[in-house]
Amino acid sequence: MIIVMKPDHTADELRELVMKMEKLGLKTHISKGERRTIVGLIGDRDILQEIPYTSFAGVESAHPILRPYKLVSREFKEDNTRFQVGPNCEFGGKAIPIIAGPCAVEGREVLEEIADALHELGIPLLRGGAFKPRTSPYSFQGLGEMALKFMSDVRERTGMPVVTEIMDPRDLLLVYKYADVLQIGTRNMQNFRLLTEVGQLDKPVILKRGMSATIKEFLMSAEYIMSRGNGKVILCERGIRTFETETRNTLDLSAVPLLKQLTHLPVIVDPSHALGRVDLIPAMTLAAVAAGADGLMIEVHVRPHEALSDGAQSLTPEGMANLIERLRPVAKAVGRELLLVPGAHQVRAGEKVEAGA
């Protein structure tokens, strides 16, 4: 930590600061320039971070030298984190998995329709919301446990592991029971209690970037999860809030190579929520893969205009099929490939697939 003293600080103020810092176990190093005196502090990172330096008399500013995250950092672990979800899908490897499905689970039949179509395309993971965070209390809030059951049944039917959002620590056991991957939504990226809870599970967690979260805050939230023991964290860029109104949010693709540099965790991209409009999704999905994304999360619905939420941003299965064809060569061009489940089209309704088989 570098402390810059005010030009008019007194010798007493400097002495007081140094004394208090040393009492906290920090080593200090004073350096007097022509215009400013600087105090370097060396010691435990967690202590360094916590001190309200500018509330000391005579202090002008404080500049942290170390990044505040540890476990999520590439400095801590150099190699990419890799892990399996179900028998066919790996995160963090060369192949790029696609998570697709409806925003919300709206009923058994429509979910089956969507899942069958995605399965046919070889999509390895199914998403679907059971508990929906909606801006309005009068909007459809999700089917809750019933939706989880439908998803679980569809997993039996298709073999696709399922991804669903958890909004409330009280739903933990319920969601854990049914889901293969838990998702923390953008509005809960700093719901630290929820992070702490999922940090104690043994299932992968998709952590979505808060819509106004800095990269540093995003990684600190992942650090919450890892600090509790769960290393299977998937970071998901999903757009940040800016002044632009043509798109719902602004997809920050530079977060992808930046995160890949700072952390060993897999980084995926959700263009659907970032853009909020279906017409721009194909181009931005191609761009996400070119930027180095380790996975994709895309909303698909068989009849978007009947969707109970986010219809305006949902691809149809045909749209998804078309997008896959366009994605293949781009993935190849950057030395990757799409993770599609071979032979998926041979599994049909009625055939049971063992979970974990």
Next chain:
Amino acid sequence: MIIVMKPDHTADELRELVMKMEKLGLKTHISKGERRTIVGLIGDRDILQEIPYTSFAGVESAHPILRPYKLVSREFKEDNTRFQVGPNCEFGGKAIPIIAGPCAVEGREVLEEIADALHELGIPLLRGGAFKPRTSPYSFQGLGEMALKFMSDVRERTGMPVVTEIMDPRDLLLVYKYADVLQIGTRNMQNFRLLTEVGQLDKPVILKRGMSATIKEFLMSAEYIMSRGNGKVILCERGIRTFETETRNTLDLSAVPLLKQLTHLPVIVDPSHALGRVDLIPAMTLAAVAAGADGLMIEVHVRPHEALSDGAQSLTPEGMANLIERLRPVAKAVGRELLLVPGAHQVRAGEKVEAGA
């Protein structure tokens, strides 16, 4: 709702749209201009809000005419909402209450020191964090129930009702038991489950604006609380996230007159978290009152540089005393006054004040 059709839409697309809208019970009204055809939709606001218009073929854009909130709206209730907190303090009236105290409760003694000093100044409400949302998992997370007990004891000692943040629905009973006012923090403004829970209580709730929440989203979150029956909602502007880095966030004071126009709920301002630095707090507190704030929330600590969180933005009691003297004439200048508890300085440690007396 106004639907604008694309210039090249077909007659079939228009017919399809109209048919579907009428099936949903909406009345439609087509108007053909030179360059665009427009479809007006009339019907239930909640239905109108939910339809993904742009996923219909031929639709260019959709423009809502009605604001999406009801219960919180001035259209719904014209007069200012007013309610008491404890015997001495009212929100929504002419007098402006100040809520002051430390960011986090750090121990019994330091809390007593702070509370006594504030009580001496006539401050009507004490704030203090028991559960702290911290960016880092390695930072001080609050003393939990112990902090609540300390606050409750200090209420006994000073008669000051206490305000504290709730972060987790599982803490509801605990926090309800000890606190007079519950606070929903900026990171939980869209924690809809938590909103739903506090909406079922009979105690006032301070709802802080999310740091990247629009005014509309802010009011929709208040609507969540009111829709469950709790009408005692206090809206708190606490700064929004912008590109400026000299201050932690940008205090959006225009939210005050804007909210006063849109809603009947009291609107208070927290300059401490918005600015993150103590030197700008006095000027911005004066400005908040001039802008029409119905209350203030300000961090005060007896020894800011020892504070375990947010020391850099805490006033000392002397700073607070000085600020009160500067606030008085400004409040008067805009036809208001500070709500200070008369005779507070006569209550001393050891004298017991009955809660509710």
Next chain:
Amino acid sequence: MIIVMKPDHTADELRELVMKMEKLGLKTHISKGERRTIVGLIGDRDILQEIPYTSFAGVESAHPILRPYKLVSREFKEDNTRFQVGPNCEFGGKAIPIIAGPCAVEGREVLEEIADALHELGIPLLRGGAFKPRTSPYSFQGLGEMALKFMSDVRERTGMPVVTEIMDPRDLLLVYKYADVLQIGTRNMQNFRLLTEVGQLDKPVILKRGMSATIKEFLMSAEYIMSRGNGKVILCERGIRTFETETRNTLDLSAVPLLKQLTHLPVIVDPSHALGRVDLIPAMTLAAVAAGADGLMIEVHVRPHEALSDGAQSLTPEGMANLIERLRPVAKAVGRELLLVPGAHQVRAGEKVEAGA
């Protein structure tokens, strides 16, 4: 400047960096911590600012210690800058001048009507646009020199010095000839050529904050003007661009106390352009004065709905009169007063007032 080396930098990289810095005349100071090696650089501020530190091999980050501005800084000049505009108006003093008038000069008669009404109210300075920066090439672009002549004639008539915007260095002589104060608009805050030009004049310049300019950039633009010799710079906060759409921009009032701390230059506030809607202007003008503004700039039109630009944000003279009555006690409450020209109401159309008299 503090340079932080990467954890894996080589001794050669460090040596190379130090050598190059010393060649540039900088003193270096190496300090090895447990996790990072730090290089402190001392020397000429302008040289320090210009070096692309992170393009050196082995460098992780660079942290400037000194602020980049000089002449505009309080460190350079401690006392408030004060100067006269015309015989009756001073900037930088205790009294707060109001600059009022239409967005654009639309014709001789309407300008006279507005100016007479403002003069009647004691407003000391008249604003009016001759050259208008408009988003659309098809919008009214201002009357140009004719507008300047009308303003000049109105100055004869009322004695009010006039403020107008300059958009193009080629208009310099023209605008200089007619205007008493030149304004640089928000879109030209970083039109460095224009800044350099007005920096060579002997007339005051109102520099508006760019709508996405940081405080640092704002002051650097003022530095451009001062570095050419013109010390009569008035800084004007006029709203910054954020995600909020209820107001045109977000008025950043915290910029007022912050700027007053960093610079000796007067700081004024333009609530009209920040808010873009007339209903919020009174409250935010009161707040601006409470925050410490040294002046105000407010759009006034006799018939806002006929205005050729910015009608939606213009007060009527009656609105302005009412606002003055509300402003007086607030100014007094913060130890200031409004600068109103006494006896103004006795000057009438037809009576000639000598410029400078």
Next chain:
Amino acid sequence: MIIVMKPDHTADELRELVMKMEKLGLKTHISKGERRTIVGLIGDRDILQEIPYTSFAGVESAHPILRPYKLVSREFKEDNTRFQVGPNCEFGGKAIPIIAGPCAVEGREVLEEIADALHELGIPLLRGGAFKPRTSPYSFQGLGEMALKFMSDVRERTGMPVVTEIMDPRDLLLVYKYADVLQIGTRNMQNFRLLTEVGQLDKPVILKRGMSATIKEFLMSAEYIMSRGNGKVILCERGIRTFETETRNTLDLSAVPLLKQLTHLPVIVDPSHALGRVDLIPAMTLAAVAAGADGLMIEVHVRPHEALSDGAQSLTPEGMANLIERLRPVAKAVGRELLLVPGAHQVRAGEKVEAGA
């Protein structure tokens, strides 16, 4: 235009509004809903845009139906605009030209070194700043005409057409004389006078998006240029200002497919200025091409750490060569190709290439 009346508007207010609108030549259409009365206005787009609707008594809000731009719009011209720059380079076609070179021209020799290296790589266009917009008045401001001469000489030497920024209308003839493509920088996107001037030229103009400009404003600035007759406008996304500080700005790649949908003009991407750091440039350049960019603008310097501006974001020629190899397959994957000048490596210093040959 759709006007929404306040719920408590009077019949007189409505009548007054309608009367005034019809006087302006607009047709009105009143529609009374349960909660709101709506007035539709039909007529000339430019008139519709200019009226300050909310300054009329009884009006709650106004909603424009038509986009405000014409000439730049796909509605106006369906096919992509295509044009040549020099004998070898086309914008708007299938092949993607790269514009590369130093931020600023720093001297004849270093420019020749850079240009030769780029020419060797087949880069079709050379960029270099003669007039530099710098935040600080004490920073290197460019070599002015001397830089233009060096660029012109290098064009002779290599055959590469040159791109340079114009900041001041007074430099128009000078820059026109030497440059093949004129660039309007991000800070001048709304320098409407400059736009008007370059709108009268017959040379292509690269218009950079203002760093806080909406897509609508961006297109309106292009409309300024086209409305004066110059249809050779190239739109350049170069990052927008957000709260994120790890990158200088946030590259908004979704602007690429969005602009391609709204306008027929070519859209290029400048990752260098958006990111401000060289390490993220390769990944984001690949992403730009995948997103559909029609061209790229990339800073290259032979010795970035000696660059007088923007060294931290400059690739070396080796970095550029490597990037080209990575770009080729991505371009191909999206049905495009890089526009590289074949045989470029055979042209050597000393051989004169005729301009336009």
